[in-house]
Structure formats: C-alpha cells, structure tokens
Amino acid sequence: QDTLEFLRAVRQDIIExxxxxLAAKEPQPAPGHPGQDQGLTGEDLLARYEVNLFVDNAKTEGAPVVIEDHPSHHNLLGCVERESDFGxxxxxxxxxxxGSIHKALGGFLILRIDDLAHGAQAWEGLLRxxxxxxxxxxxxTEGEQVRTRTIEPQPLPLTAKVILVGTDEAYELLLYGDERFQKLFKLKAHLQDHIPRTPENELKLIGLLGRIIAEGGLRPxxxxxxxxxxxxxxxxCEDQSKLTLRLPLLRELMCEASALAGIRGRDTVDAVVLRQARDARQFRANLLEEEYLAEYDREMIKxxxxxxxxxxxNGLSVRMYGDFAFGLPHQIACTVGVGHGGILDLEREAxxxxxxxxxxxxxxxxxxxSQFAQDKPVVLTGSLCFEQSYAEVEGDSASGAELAALLSALSGxxxxxxxxxxxxxxxxGMIMAVGGVNEKIEGFFEVCRRRGLTGSQGVLLPRDNVVNLMLKEEVVEAVAQGRFHIHPIDCIEQAMEILTGRPAGQRGPDGAYPEGSLFKLVDERLASLATLAARWSRGHTLNCEP
Structure with missing residues (x-):
C-alpha cells in the first residue's frame, strides 16, 4: 500500500x-542544487526522480545475517551524508x-559488546x-551542538533480531548497570569454546582445517x-575428551608450519614440521622459564x-606471564614440636x-x-612453608604435598x-583434581632431565586429572621407556605409601593402627606430643604458684 501511494505521488509530481x-533539453544558465524546487533543470529533474538503492539483499539466500565489527553511530544506525558546493x-x-540495522531487517544483526562499549551514542541509539x-x-548530537538543516527519512519498522556477543563479565556489567538491558535483551545463551572429542567431531574439525588451508593458500x-x-x-582444552573451537589459535600454528615448510624447501607440511613450528612458538615466549630453570641448574633455587x-x-606450581604458563617445583618444609600453637601457615603470616x-x-x-583425635587431643606446634617462595601463594593444589610433609614430620x-x-x-583425605597438571609435570620433568633422569623420578597427581593429561612428546616417550613415572592416586594414604615406601595402615576393630605402619608412627608421635604438652603445662603451673 505504501508503494502504491508513493507511485501516485510521483505521477502527480510529474504532472505538476x-x-x-519539455524544457529539459534546452540549455540553462545556472543549474541549481539537486533537490531545489524552483527552476528545475534537466539535471535537477534526473536527480529528483533518481532511485536511492538503500539496501540490496537480492543475492542473499535466506534471512540476512549482518556482523558489524565497527558499530559507530553512522555504521550501525545509518546517516544522511552531505556534499559541499561552493562552501x-x-x-x-x-x-x-x-546502517547495519537496516541491512539486517528481516534477519539478524550480530554485535560484540566490547565494540559497542567504545561508542556511547551508538549504544543509546540502538536501545532507542x-x-x-x-x-x-x-x-x-553532543551537548549544545548546533543542528544543521537536513532531511528526515521516514523510519522503518524494526524486523531484525539483535544478538550481542560478549563475556560473562560484560553481561553482568550491563545487567546490573543498565536497567533497560534486561528488558530489551530477554534471551541469554552460554556458548562453549569446545566440543566433545568424538570421531564425528574429529572429522568435522579436519574439514574446518581443510577450509583454513584452502582459504589461506597454505601448503597441503x-x-x-x-x-x-x-x-x-x-x-x-587440556582435556583428552574435548576439542577446542578456538580455531584462530590453530590457524596461527598452521600458518607458521606452512611458512616453515617453505623455508625447509618442502611442498607439504608433516608432523615433524608442525612440531618444529610449535616448539619455535614456545621458544619465543619461554625466556622467563629458561631463566628460572637456569637458577635450578645452578642450585640457586634448592x-x-x-x-x-x-x-x-616437592610441590608443584604454575606461573603465568601473559598468555604463557609454565610449571616449577617448590620444596615444602614442615616442622613439628611440643606446644599448643597448632600448625602455623607461614605464607599466611607473611x-x-x-x-x-x-x-x-x-x-x-x-x-x-578426623584421623588421630578419636582417643586423645591433637596438641602440637609446627609450621608449613614454601621455601624460597617470595610471591603470593594462592590455591589449594599444594595442600596434598603439604599434608605429606606434615605426616612425614610427625612419623619420622x-x-x-x-x-x-x-x-x-x-x-x-581424598585427593581432588587441580588445574595446570600438564605444565606442572612438564616443569618437574625438565628440571629432572637437566640433572639426569634416574628412572625413579615422577609425579603424583589426582586420578581425576588423568583425562587432562596432554603432555609433550618427550615426556610421553620418557614415561613409556620407564625413565619417568606418573602415579595417579585417589587418597593421601596411597600417596604416602608411594612417597615413603611404607604402608599407611588402617584402624583395626580395636581403634589402633597396625604395627610398623606410617599412621601408627603418626599416632604414637601425636600421643607423645600430647603427653609432653600436658606434663609441661602441669609443671609450669606448679612452678608459677607462690
């Protein structure tokens, strides 16, 4: 109906x-500006009835999907441009x-929240x-800016769906900082950056990699x-059962491998070249790791x-510098003695x-x-600390090693x-999963390798973390050859048996641990410390009486 009314208006204008x-072909002394109503010339006449192709989706199949990576006010909401003629x-x-909102009518407009954050007027215009x-x-307009005379196009009904893409932090910031956000954006969907590793998904991933090779002109x-x-x-993903969807990271590695193959004079990329490209990427980023390892080699870090x-x-930690992470071993020390001070956390005190x-x-x-205070109080004093650690210690991934050091100190x-x-x-006493297990294992392996593998070295880790093992080829090879070991464990008892070579022991029906077991030694030491503390307290009290 609107189109018919417009065509009728055009016909009426032509009649008027x-x-x-009739005079379009006659020369005119001074043509006016396009759009002037008086003294229309032939050129003006053509401009007056010229069609402005506003949006063209003729070649689009299905609903239009528009991704705007620069959502300024003009790019997002459209604009009326101006031309200059004699000033x-x-x-x-x-x-x-x-604007992008018009190009997406009848379809979808996708925007990144981070891009919108840099244009306040675009955000306000989108909400309006x-x-x-x-x-x-x-x-x-900004503040008291003077508005120039312009035309006002007829507004179009909004038939597009606007999709915002961003982080959880950005979502919460808008949710709690702008009450209009929740009213206008009613649907929320979390997106994962990984998929399950199944044969079907592996084939799909290889198909995507082939597309990257073709589009990037890479070597086969x-x-x-x-x-x-x-x-x-x-x-x-640090997970054997998942595949990442962060394809740009894979693409970067593929581009470097293709370039490296060209340098090597090869027409194709094989696994050896790909590994060399990956090692080269790590070499460019691991300067700080090498500096730390040099300190271990010189035994400056003991x-x-x-x-x-x-x-x-020996506990393990992960250090992060930007996007590069690496693991390092640390010695955890524990001392115990008679007293009522309990176990002192030196990291917390400092x-x-x-x-x-x-x-x-x-x-x-x-x-x-829970283990040793069933028939006596746990009375002792002692301390636990990370030796030669001068940075903040956060996380509980070393609590298993700390408990091992404590039990060793108590049992002797x-x-x-x-x-x-x-x-x-x-x-x-159950050992629970932690993060960064690959970096930790590789870090301890590298320290041991530099000093010489003895065949008895290895790492204890939670059994739940086995699925997260994605180790370097040299670590896998050393484990296969028996020169390095990985021990998955479920509880602290298993850990202590591996670490000390002594059975941990379990309480019998009489409530006592078996003779010669590790926990028997701990129980006896705790009983001795409690007796000595009580004896000292009584003697101290008697000596203080007048």
Whole structure:
C-alpha cells in the first residue's frame, strides 16, 4: 500500500512539473542544487526522480545475517551524508545511507559488546531503536551542538533480531548497570569454546582445517600433521575428551608450519614440521622459564630431585606471564614440636597466602582431627612453608604435598624427593583434581632431565586429572621407556605409601593402627606430643604458684 501511494505521488509530481520535462533539453544558465524546487533543470529533474538503492539483499539466500565489527553511530544506525558546493552543504534523498540495522531487517544483526562499549551514542541509539521498534536515521548530537538543516527519512519498522556477543563479565556489567538491558535483551545463551572429542567431531574439525588451508593458500598438510592438529586441539582444552573451537589459535600454528615448510624447501607440511613450528612458538615466549630453570641448574633455587628427607616434599606450581604458563617445583618444609600453637601457615603470616590456600591449611587440621583425635587431643606446634617462595601463594593444589610433609614430620618417615606431588586434599583425605597438571609435570620433568633422569623420578597427581593429561612428546616417550613415572592416586594414604615406601595402615576393630605402619608412627608421635604438652603445662603451673 505504501508503494502504491508513493507511485501516485510521483505521477502527480510529474504532472505538476511537466514544463520542466519539455524544457529539459534546452540549455540553462545556472543549474541549481539537486533537490531545489524552483527552476528545475534537466539535471535537477534526473536527480529528483533518481532511485536511492538503500539496501540490496537480492543475492542473499535466506534471512540476512549482518556482523558489524565497527558499530559507530553512522555504521550501525545509518546517516544522511552531505556534499559541499561552493562552501555550502546540501543533501537529498540519494545521500541517505543505510546502517547495519537496516541491512539486517528481516534477519539478524550480530554485535560484540566490547565494540559497542567504545561508542556511547551508538549504544543509546540502538536501545532507542529496540524500545520504539522503529529504525530512525538521525544525526548524533553532543551537548549544545548546533543542528544543521537536513532531511528526515521516514523510519522503518524494526524486523531484525539483535544478538550481542560478549563475556560473562560484560553481561553482568550491563545487567546490573543498565536497567533497560534486561528488558530489551530477554534471551541469554552460554556458548562453549569446545566440543566433545568424538570421531564425528574429529572429522568435522579436519574439514574446518581443510577450509583454513584452502582459504589461506597454505601448503597441503599430510595425514600425520592433521592428526597432530587434532591432538593440539585437545591440548588447548587440556582435556583428552574435548576439542577446542578456538580455531584462530590453530590457524596461527598452521600458518607458521606452512611458512616453515617453505623455508625447509618442502611442498607439504608433516608432523615433524608442525612440531618444529610449535616448539619455535614456545621458544619465543619461554625466556622467563629458561631463566628460572637456569637458577635450578645452578642450585640457586634448592629443590632436590633425588634422595630423601623427613618433613619435606616437592610441590608443584604454575606461573603465568601473559598468555604463557609454565610449571616449577617448590620444596615444602614442615616442622613439628611440643606446644599448643597448632600448625602455623607461614605464607599466611607473611601475608603471601591467599584465602583459598588458607582454607587448604585449615582442611589439613581437619584431617588430623578426623584421623588421630578419636582417643586423645591433637596438641602440637609446627609450621608449613614454601621455601624460597617470595610471591603470593594462592590455591589449594599444594595442600596434598603439604599434608605429606606434615605426616612425614610427625612419623619420622622420609619422603622420596625424586617424586613431586600435586593435588588438593579434603577433610577425609581424598585427593581432588587441580588445574595446570600438564605444565606442572612438564616443569618437574625438565628440571629432572637437566640433572639426569634416574628412572625413579615422577609425579603424583589426582586420578581425576588423568583425562587432562596432554603432555609433550618427550615426556610421553620418557614415561613409556620407564625413565619417568606418573602415579595417579585417589587418597593421601596411597600417596604416602608411594612417597615413603611404607604402608599407611588402617584402624583395626580395636581403634589402633597396625604395627610398623606410617599412621601408627603418626599416632604414637601425636600421643607423645600430647603427653609432653600436658606434663609441661602441669609443671609450669606448679612452678608459677607462690
């Protein structure tokens, strides 16, 4: 109906200006600006009835999907452009330009929240459009800016769906900071950056990799290289059962591998070249890791990887510098003695321990109470600390190693320092999953490799973390050859048996631990400390009486 009315108006306008058509071929002394109503010339006449192709989706199949990566006010909501003629600005209907919101009518408009955050006027204009349901083309104004004379295009009904893409933090910021947001954006969907690793999804991923190769003009990738890329997709997820959807990271590696193959004079990319490209990427980023490892080589950082010691255990941590993470071993030391002070967390006392690490220390005390305070009080004083650690310690992934050092100090049983331990412990002694297991294992392996693998070294980790193992080829090869070991464990009892070579022991029907067991030694030591503390307290009280 609107189109018919417009065509009728055009016909009426032509009738009213028929004289201009008759004189269109006659020369005119001074043509006016397009859009002027008086003295229409032939050129003006053509401009007056010229069609402005506002949006063209003729070649679009299905509903239009528009992704706007620069959502300024003009790009998003459209604008009326102006031309200059002898210092004067003029405009007409042919200078009306569509925005992304118009191009997406009948379809979908996709925007990133981070891009919108840099344009306040675009955000406010988008909200007005959604609230009114009309796509208006207006000039943005700031403060007391003077508005110039212009035309006002007829607003179009909003028939597009607007999709915002962003992080959880950005969503919460808008949710709590702008009450209009929840009213206008009613549907929320979480998107994962990974998919399950199934044969079907592996084939789909290889298809996407083939598309990257074709679009990027890369050298052909051989079968073993594609298989290595699938493994790399799981490595980026740190999970054997998942594949990453962060394809740009894979594409970067593929581009470097293709370029490296060209340097090597090869027409194809195989797994060897792909591995060399990956190692080159790591080499460019691991300067700080090499500096740390040099300190271990010089024994400036003292962490033993052979022998045994009482009250000491090798814990593992992860350091992050930008987007590069690497693992390092740390020696955890524990001392115990007579007193009522309990176990002192030196990291917390030095204000270097975070709240999660402090909670892990409290869980250690709960474990001691649950296991050894059934027939006597747990009365002792002692301390736990990360030696040569001067940065903040956060997380509970070292609580298992801390408990091992504590049990060793109480029992007097030495711990094999050729083994490192990572894992969180709960109050019942179960070892729970932690993060960064690949970096931790590779870090301890590298320290041991530089000093010489003895065949007895290895890492204890939670059994729940086995699915997260995506280790480097050299670590896998050393484990297969028996030169390095990985011990999945379920509880602290299993860990102590591996670390000390002594059975942990379980309480019998009489409530006592078996003779010669580790926990028997701990129980006897705690009973001795309680007796000595009580004896000292009585003697101290008697000596203080007048």
């Amino acid at each position: 200006n028929y004289e201009a058509f 004067a600005l003029y405009t007409d209907h042919t200078l009306i330009k569509a 459009t959604l609230r009114s349901g009309l796509c208006r083309i207006e000039d943005p 990738f051989l079968r073993d290289a594609l298989a290595a890329l699938v493994e790399q997709a799981s490595t980026l 962490v033993a990887t052979s022998g045994s010691a009482t009250g000491r255990a 204000e270097l321990g975070g709240p999660i690490h402090t909670k892990g220390m409290m869980i250690l005390k709960s474990y001691l109470v 049983a030495p711990i094999d320092l050729g083994l490192a331990f990572t894992g969180a412990v709960n109050s019942s």
